[in-house]
C-alpha cells in the first residue's frame with residue numbers, strides 16, 4: 001500500500017481587513033454573563049485578556065453564522081448585520097461567499113462548515129449546474145477523510161499506454177513513456193503580475209512542500225527559486241527555447257506557449273526541447289472556439305500534455321461578440337469526447353485552468369474530462385486578495401503583502417490545498433471512487449442540470465411553442 005499522502009495544515013491567521021457576510025457586534029446592554037462564550041463552539045466570544053470581567057470584541061473571522069449566541073443572549077445584546085462591502089466584492093462568477101470560504105480555508109486548512117445550513121440556489125452557471133452522484137456516502141469503509149480504505153488522489157502527467165504489444169519471442173515492443181506523478185490533481189498557475197518577490201518564493205516553496213508544481217514564465221525563474229526547479233514548470237514561447245536551455249535541462253516538466261501555431265510544427269519543436277533535456281512538455285493553448293479540434297490535432301502531432309486555458313471566469317477565449325462564450329465545464333467535456341471518439345484519449349494528459357474557484361470544481365472538472373486542474377486566483381485570494389468584476393476586473397492585494405513573512409504565505413497556501421484535498425477525499429469517498437484518475441470523464445456519475453431540464457421540460461415547451 002502506498003504511503004498515505006498527507007497535507008500538514010496549521011492555523012495561520014493574517015491580520016487582514018476581511019470582508020464578512022455578517023459582522024457580529026456586542027451592544028452596550030451586554031452584562032458580561034459569558035453565556036455566548038459557552039454556546040459558541042467556534043470560540044468567537046471570549047473574555048477580555050486584560051480584564052476577564054468584561055467580554056472581548058467578538059471574533060467574526062471564526063463565526064459560522066449559526067445564530068446560536070444571538071438566540072441565547074439573555075439581553076439581546078448581540079447583533080449580526082449584513083456587511084455592505086460583502087455585496088460589492090466579486091461579481092457574476094466570483095461570488096462574495098467564495099472569498100469568505102477561501103479565506104477561512106487558508107486560515108485553518110479545514111473543510112468549511114456553515115452553521116445555518118445551505119440556503120442558496122441548487123443550480124447556477126458553470127460548475128454550479130452539475131451535481132455529483134454521492135450514492136456511496138453511507139459506506140463506512142469509503143468514508144472520505146476518516147475512512148479505512150486508502151483513497152489515492154494522485155494523477156500522472158504524460159502519455160499512457162492503452163495496451164502493451166509483444167513480439168514473437170515475447171519481447172516488449174511498446175514504448176514505455178516517461179510520466180511524472182502528482183499527488184493531488186492540482187498545479188499552480190498564478191498570474192505573476194500580481195506577485196511580490198516574497199510571494200513568489202513562498203508559492204514555490206508551498207508547491208515543493210505539497211510535491212506538486214507551479215508554472216512560471218521562464219524569466220520569473222530567478223536564482224532565489226531555481227533550487228526548487230523540480231517543482232517549477234518554466235513556461236516559454238517557441239522562439240525562446242535556446243534562451244532557456246539551462247532551465248529546460250534541469251526541469252522535470254516545461255510548458256510551451258503554443259498560441260495559434262500550426263499543429264504540424266509541434267514535432268520539430270518538441271524534438272528541439274527533448275534534445276536539451278528529459279522534461280515532459282506541456283503544450284499550453286487558449287480555450288478558443290475550435291479548441292477540441294486544436295487539441296485533437298496537437299495530440300495526433302505528438303503532444304503528451306495539453307493545458308487548455310480559459311479566462312479567469314472559466315469562459316472560453318475569443319468568443320464572438322454576439323455569442324455567449326462557452327464555460328470551461330462544457331469546453332473540457334467537448335475536448336475529452338473528441339479525443340475519446342478518436343480513440344486517443346490516453347495519449348495525452350489534459351490540464352484545464354480558468355474559473356477553478358472552489359474545492360468542488362476540481363473533481364467536477366475531472367468528471368468533465370480533465371486529468372488535473374491548474375489553479376490561479378484562489379491562491380491570491382488565500383492571501384487576502386479581493387477581486388471586483390465590475391465595472392472592469394480588478395484584483396487588489398492587501399496593503400503590505402510584500403512584507404508578510406514567506407512562511408506565513410506558504411502555510412496559508414498549504415492550508416488552502418489541505419482543505420481542498422480533504423474535500424476531494426470526501427467527494428471521492430461519497431462517490432465510491434478510490435483513485436482520482438478514475439474520476440476522469442465519469443459523466444455517468446454526475447447530473448447536469450441543463451440536460452435534465454431539457455429532457456424533462458424541453459419537449460413540453462417545444463410543443464407549446466409549436
Ligand code: SF4
Nearest residue numbers: 030031033034036073
Ligand atoms: S450572552 Fe449576551 S449578555 Fe451575556 S456576555 Fe454574551 S453578549 Fe453579553
Ligand code: SF4
Nearest residue numbers: 040044063064067069
Ligand atoms: S453565530 Fe454561532 S458561530 Fe457565530 S458567534 Fe454566534 S454562536 Fe458563534
